[in-house]
Each structure stands twice: as C-alpha cells, then as structure tokens.
Amino acid sequence: MFKVCGAADKRRLLAENDFYEASVAVSIKHLTKARTERQFSDLARLFLAYWREHGETEYASWFEETYLGSTWMFWYYQAAIPGVTPSQNALESHHKVIKITCVASLRSSTAVVLNDGIPSILFHEASQPLRQDLFHFCEGPLCSEAVANAQRLLENKKNYYQLKARRSRVLFGVLFNATKFIISSTNINGASMDRSRAQRYLDSLSGKLPQDISVRNVELYCLSIHQVKLLHQEAIANFVPSARVAIEEIQAVRRKYACDCAMFAQTGWQCSHVLAVMVLQKEINVSRLLNALPTRKASGGQRKAKSCLAKGKDEHQFSVDVLTKRYLKQPMYPLHWQVMRDFDIRTKAGVSKRESFRGTVVSWGDNNGVYYWAVEFPKLKKTLRLECQELAECTHEAYIHGVDVTGLSSGEAVV
Structure with a gap:
C-alpha cells in the first residue's frame, strides 16, 4: 500500500546492477503490501539479510538507514481523496472553478502552485461555513470490478476461510485469496485456503514468520490473503444496492466490516471482500448486486484521425x-x-x-x-x-x- 521514491536512484551502490530488478524492486513491492507494522519489520529484516548474503551490504545499509530508521517515515500512500475512486472525470467539470478560486492556469509550475494555489485554496475554505457532514467516503454506485471479483471469490469455497471462535463458533472474520491467488480454471497461481495456510498468515501478522520462509515464498506465505473483520454480529437490514448507495447504508457497512485491502481504504467502505462477506452473511445476493450495477457508457470523446495505413x-x-x-x-x-x-x-x-x-x-x-x-x-x-x-x-x-x-x-x- 505504501511506496518509496529514490530507491532506484541509488543503483550505483549495488555491486551487480541487475540485482535491483531481480531482487530489490521485488522486495520493495512486497514491503508495500505489508498488512501490519510487525509484519513489515520482520519482512524488512528478511530482505536486508538476503541482500547482504549476496554481497549488497552497502545498498542494504543505505536502504535501512534511509527508509527503515523510522517506520514508514519516507513512505507515502498513493490514493485519491478519501472515499473517491481515482478518476480525472470529477476534475474536468471543475476547471472553471479552479481557475477562479486558485490560479489563472491549470498547468503551472510547482512554485506557482505552492505560492498562489495553496494559499488561495486555504483562504477559500476558511471563508466557507463550517460543514459537519464530512466523511471518509461518499455516496455513489457499486464498483463493477468489486462485484466481479466478489463473484469469482464465491464461485469456489477454497477461495475463502471463515474464522470462528473456538467455543461459541461465532464468526469474527473471513480470509480471502488475493486476486493473484484466486482459484479458477484460468489461473495457474491458484492456492487453496485451509486451516494451516490461514494460521500461517495470521501468525505472520503478529511477527511470527514460518521457519521455512524465504524471499521466494514470502508472497504466498504472508501477502496472498486479505482479511475482513466483523466488528459486531448484528445483521445489516434493508441494504439496497442501487445506483447511489445512501450514506446511512454505507455507515452500516463500515460499522460492521473492516478489510485490509487497498480498495477498502480508498473507497472507505466497499471492496470485493466485503461484498463477498455480505453475500455469505445473506445480507445481499449476487443477482441483486449485478442488477444494481450502472451501465457502462461506450468510450466517447474526439476520435483521432486514422493514418493512411490504418484499417478501414x-x-x-x-x-x-x-x-x-x-x-x-x-x-x-x-x-x-x-x-x-x-x-x-x-x-x-x-x-x-x-x-x-x-x-x-x-x-x-x-x-x-x-x-x-x-x-x-x-x-x-x-x-x-x-x-x-x-x-x-x-x-x-x-x-x-x-x-x-x-x-x-x-x-x-x-x-
């Protein structure tokens, strides 16, 4: 979920330049997907030890000092406004307002944005009445990609594992295969969810890595699963999927479910894993989700002129x-x-x-x-x-x- 910048610029510290693409870039990508701070720290130590074993001590020391001195200090999260799926469409309709409120041009240098744009935005916001209805999510339609992925997850029971309390057998969470590891007839990376794999993943969240872990199997062991937590047991009543899911319904979902995937953090409430759990809890069914999806408009806009060699x-x-x-x-x-x-x-x-x-x-x-x-x-x-x-x-x-x-x-x- 987090990204680093500048790691590729220090390739000159590597004894073998190809080692960056073969190992360093892959390791950094795995670190960006860490689910907890403990898991992040343990995986970082694993990767640094591997780099040093292959003679890249100088680069490992620089990376440790720069990016691991204070947890996630120079790591940043790339997302849109909380609750808004990344898109340019919303910005396009506000160009005139941006020019009036902030700057005279939409394509300005960084200095102009910092000196003119941000102060104008702050002044504009300060002059507006105080709003009490600000949320980390917004009303809107269901995401078709989330519904499609939820449907794939539910097609095979080996794609998820339900966590229940030992004595009461009360459901308190559900583990799902990450997209790369979904079991399907077309995916060669499919992995079955069972008790041993689930326990191995849960242990890694608290810093207990498997004894046989290595840089080659770390993704399967620690980063191939997403967890949805049930915060309470009361069923969500009257959830109606529609072209515009209401604030009250979104809040009901947020009060009951929490997922560790990036989409849940971006939208504030919906992802394929949460939708799949709602289906398992019989709070909604797949057919109603499909019926509520908005129709996709065909791509429009100005067409490029075809060259003389283009087809008809x-x-x-x-x-x-x-x-x-x-x-x-x-x-x-x-x-x-x-x-x-x-x-x-x-x-x-x-x-x-x-x-x-x-x-x-x-x-x-x-x-x-x-x-x-x-x-x-x-x-x-x-x-x-x-x-x-x-x-x-x-x-x-x-x-x-x-x-x-x-x-x-x-x-x-x-x-």
Whole structure:
C-alpha cells in the first residue's frame, strides 16, 4: 500500500546492477503490501539479510538507514481523496472553478502552485461555513470490478476461510485469496485456503514468520490473503444496492466490516471482500448486486484521425473484433447493454419467418474458463446464454441497426 521514491536512484551502490530488478524492486513491492507494522519489520529484516548474503551490504545499509530508521517515515500512500475512486472525470467539470478560486492556469509550475494555489485554496475554505457532514467516503454506485471479483471469490469455497471462535463458533472474520491467488480454471497461481495456510498468515501478522520462509515464498506465505473483520454480529437490514448507495447504508457497512485491502481504504467502505462477506452473511445476493450495477457508457470523446495505413471503418468501438477483446478483458463491461439477435418465428398462418429481437445482458459467468453472458429477450419471454463471439456479433448487430447499445443517456451512464 505504501511506496518509496529514490530507491532506484541509488543503483550505483549495488555491486551487480541487475540485482535491483531481480531482487530489490521485488522486495520493495512486497514491503508495500505489508498488512501490519510487525509484519513489515520482520519482512524488512528478511530482505536486508538476503541482500547482504549476496554481497549488497552497502545498498542494504543505505536502504535501512534511509527508509527503515523510522517506520514508514519516507513512505507515502498513493490514493485519491478519501472515499473517491481515482478518476480525472470529477476534475474536468471543475476547471472553471479552479481557475477562479486558485490560479489563472491549470498547468503551472510547482512554485506557482505552492505560492498562489495553496494559499488561495486555504483562504477559500476558511471563508466557507463550517460543514459537519464530512466523511471518509461518499455516496455513489457499486464498483463493477468489486462485484466481479466478489463473484469469482464465491464461485469456489477454497477461495475463502471463515474464522470462528473456538467455543461459541461465532464468526469474527473471513480470509480471502488475493486476486493473484484466486482459484479458477484460468489461473495457474491458484492456492487453496485451509486451516494451516490461514494460521500461517495470521501468525505472520503478529511477527511470527514460518521457519521455512524465504524471499521466494514470502508472497504466498504472508501477502496472498486479505482479511475482513466483523466488528459486531448484528445483521445489516434493508441494504439496497442501487445506483447511489445512501450514506446511512454505507455507515452500516463500515460499522460492521473492516478489510485490509487497498480498495477498502480508498473507497472507505466497499471492496470485493466485503461484498463477498455480505453475500455469505445473506445480507445481499449476487443477482441483486449485478442488477444494481450502472451501465457502462461506450468510450466517447474526439476520435483521432486514422493514418493512411490504418484499417478501414470496421475497427470502430462496436466492431466484433474490438468488442471480443473488450469482453474477454472486462466481462462485466456489457452488463445491461442492448443487443439484437435473429429468431425463427412462426406466424398465425403457419409461415416461418426470421425476425430480429432486442435483448438485454443481465448477468455473466465462467464455465471452466469460458465466459458466457445471460441475455434476456422480454418479448420472447426467454433467456439465452451467449459466448463471447456470439455476444459481440449481437452487439454489433444492434449498433448497425441504430439501437442505443448502452441504453442510457450520457448523463446516466458510467464511463
């Protein structure tokens, strides 16, 4: 979660320059994912000892003195405003206000920002009435990536492990596989969650590293799991996923759940692990989460002029090839989109004819590594499962016939 700057600038201290990419950069990346201070300290000692064993004593001493003298002193956390997912869209709509309130130009030197921008912002905020409703989160829709990852976690029971008190058997936490280690038919790094792996991870949080730990297995042993803690046992009632989750519902989630992942820290309340626990607690179900997701608007903006060697007009954003690549990369992308498909219909006179009907993508799934999407055709009162190629063709068919594929105006859709 934390990052360091300047570690790469001291490569001249290394006896072997390639050692930075092979070991140092990897070790620093692992340190940024440390869950607790005790785990951070123990992993740091492990990595420093490894560097010294390979003759990099000078670099190890410099790193220890600079970054490990005071815990996380020169480490920084990279995130947006608390409760706001990192995005440029919000800033774009406030350019005029920024120019009026702060500086005359949006592209200024650091000196101008420090001397003119920050004092103007502080003066502007000081002149505003005191607000009592400031939170470390904000109202907004569910994140489609979080819902998709929660669905993957729940598809296999070996992706999570429930922590219960020994005598009362009361659930007080749930451990989940990190994204890299999720068990699926397409992931070779999948790791089963069991009691021994869970206990090994919990011990590492308090500074008890396994005896056989090394720089090669440290990620699997100590950094491959995320923990959701249950702060109380009372069920969350009347949680309704919608296009704008209310403050009261968010506060109810925050009072009950806490996760150690970066997304929970950024959004202030939602991540795939918390959503998965809510499903396990029967406070919500996956189908309701999918129905509440906002429709993604197709990417817009000014198009670049194609060069003389570029392919023809077939490679627009709704072409079959482009859609196929998009669906395989982001299976949640076409959720709630409009598509068209031909069906053989028999008329009252007994004549068979072919007609096109419009349908809506309502859900998606993974069948042994093959994605499929459920498409509902209301006029025919049937739901079909379409694989990637067929769905891309149906989406393209709707587009060329003038159907508003995203089904929403630009103001209602999510880019």
